[in-house]
Amino acid sequence: MKKSQQIIGLPIISISDGNEVGKVKNIIINSEKGTIDYFVVDSGIQALSTRVIPTTNVLGIGEYAMTILNPEAISDISKIPAAIDLLQKNITVKETKVLTKKGSLIGETGDIFIDVDNGCLIVGIEYIADITQKKVRIIPRSSVITYGKSLLVVEDDVHDKLCDDPSSLAERIGLDFSASTADVAGYTEGSQTGLEEEYISNDFWQEPQKQVTEESAYTISGGAQQEAEKTETRSSAAELFEERQRQYLRGRKATRLITDNIGNTIINAGETITDEIIDRAKQSGKLVELVMNNEA
Numbered sequence: 622m623k624k625s626q627q628i629i630g631l632p633i634i635s636i637s638d639g640n641e642v643g644k645v646k647n648i649i650i651n652s653e654k655g656t657i658d659y660f661v662v663d664s665g666i667q668a669l670s671t672r673v674i675p676t677t678n679v680l681g682i683g684e685y686a687m688t689i690l691n692p693e694a695i696s697d698i699s700k701i702p703a704a705i706d707l708l709q710k711n712i713t714v715k716e717t718k719v720l721t722k723k724g725s726l727i728g729e730t731g732d733i734f735i736d737v738d739n740g741c742l743i744v745g746i747e748y749i750a751d752i753t754q755k756k757v758r759i760i761p762r763s764s765v766i767t768y769g770k771s772l773l774v775v776e777d778d779v780h781d782k783l784c785d786d787p788s789s790l791a792e793r794i795g796l797d798f799s800a801s802t803a804d805v806a807g808y809t810e811g812s813q814t815g816l817e818e819e820y821i822s823n824d825f826w827q828e829p830q831k832q833v834t835e836e837s838a839y840t841i842s843g844g845a846q847q848e849a850e851k852t853e854t855r856s857s858a859a860e861l862f863e864e865r866q867r868q869y870l871r872g873r874k875a876t877r878l879i880t881d882n883i884g885n886t887i888i889n890a891g892e893t894i895t896d897e898i899i900d901r902a903k904q905s906g907k908l909v910e911l912v913m914n915n916e917a
Contacts, residue, residue, distance in 0.1 A: 882907035
């Protein structure tokens with residue numbers, strides 16, 4: 622699990638040739654699914670059109686880089702109508718106002734938490750009730766009704782569902798983030814550094830309450846249908862993501878020794894990568910390292 626600020630700015634590495642092909646400039650959110658569907662690419666040169674990477678073309682998102690198979694994984698957004706539509710909706714989730722189902726403005730959002738191993742689901746949103754707060758809390762995905770352009774609409778009982786740290790968020794929504802806990806290590810009362818000054822300067826608390834309209838919010842259907850769609854999206858995206866990695870790695874050879882966090886060998890340099898080795902690397906949180914260190 623990663624916060625969006627940990628992804629934006631990452632180098633994008635093409636593992637077919639080992640070259641950096643750009644950096645992650647921004648994310649494009651699908652408000653209906655509550656997922657990151659595309660990553661905007663900053664290639665360092667002025668282009669006539671925005672270039673994006675579909676989430677399904679991403680092999681891995683690690684601490685130091687995002688990996689893709691080759692530069693062909695990057696597309697011109699003008700060729701992807703769905704991406705253009707999402708970009709025009711301009712759903713940011715970050716730094717928007719939080720509105721309850723009954724119409725009460727209760728605070729503002731900070732960064733978002735993304736499960737990079739399961740279809741880039743938005744699994745939680747930082748929540749700041751007011752500028753005197755000592756600790757930023759987290760709204761779980763299950764409490765979100767609408768990801769809108771200027772509003773995040775939540776259930777009325779959201780305060781009873783708030784989480785205090787990413788670990789409790791993972792337990793609350795039933796996902797396993799054990800392999801990526803280090804990505805959000807140190808999330809403490811001081812994690813909102815720099816936020817307080819920002820909220821002091823805005824005029825949020827002087828604004829009247831607003832009604833949610835079709836223009837300001839895109840409503841997600843609720844109940845059993847919503848839960849079924851969440852499950853289907855998570856499982857299908859995760860399966861596709863993993864199968865792409867396996868297809869690429871299977872039969873290639875490691876170029877260096879890769880060990881787990883306590884020194885046990887996962888694969889030696891020169892050994893052929895098998896499904897068993899891929900499974901061991903995944904369980905140890907070393908899959909991206911394996912993806913970055915192999916040859917045909």
